[in-house]
Amino acid sequence: MDLHIPVVRFLTYNTKGLNIPEKRHRLLREARALHASVLFLKETHFLLGSAPSLCTSDYPTGYFSDFHGGKSRGVAILFSKSVPMTLDEVLEDRDGHFLFVKCKIAEQQYTFASVYLPNVNQQRSLRSILRRLSSFASGILVVARDLNVPLDPRFDTSTGRSSVPSSVLRHIRSLDDLKLVDVWRTLHAEERDYSFARVHASYSRLDNLFVQQKNVLLTKEATIMAQTLSDHCPLQAVLSSPLFRPAERQWRPNTSLLEDPLFVADIDTCLRTYFEENETPDASVPILWEAHKAVVRSVFSSQATALKRPDLIISRVGWMKYETLSCYITLQD
Structure with a gap:
């Protein structure tokens, strides 16, 4: 991947609980090391109203959907400090199964969804969640889900079952209604890799990240990472975003230059020329x-x-004079 192409890096975890401080710290250290821009979390297991702090200086902005009935379920979405995000709207689920965040990143509209399906009535829950997401979403839609079922048992399980259960077919139809595409499978058409390990050496790929068909070409990478925090592997995906520039460091202009009339005239001429040459009917205003x-x-x-430059020359001349004088004194001694 060309390192000069601006990208947004997504990282999704099924954490199996984050109430232990060391586990939270380890998660955020891993996310920082992987340069994650947006972090999707499932099964946070925070109790509504008494959740521990999960935001840090690296990930100062976070949104949470905690379960009101106990320390189970729960999803979250965290944003890196490098992401110039402006929040539009948040939709939380009191049962801790989904969280939708609609925002702008450098004037590009995004909708992010973190979804964890229950173990029972999965199809009904998925249909209901996707209906609400359809009416909520706008812009580029990115959905991180733990569906609790492999979408294609032939390739997504170590057993390699030849038939697809009717329950899975219903899941696929629900995803198709919203034109959602599994980005890892798109880039790894017939490969086998797994994100979840069961007992008796049984493996499956349960953790997915989806975008809509119209945005699938934005996907540059999708990687199932090694297990670290739970029996689920994190999934990383990289999407190009021409409007996003990670904030490496804040640049501040030397405002004293504006006291120079000649410099102000140069700036004025330069900007007039730029907009005359580039402001065309088909030009995107944000870009x-x-x-x-x-x-x-x-x-x-x-x-x-x-x-x-003149100051540097003067400084070097002064240093040369100092060195010459030092040598002379040494010789005199």
């Missing part, structure tokens, strides 16, 4: 605006470098 910032930064940086 045009993001690109203009790079132009301004380039002009500021060039001028700042030009002003520093």
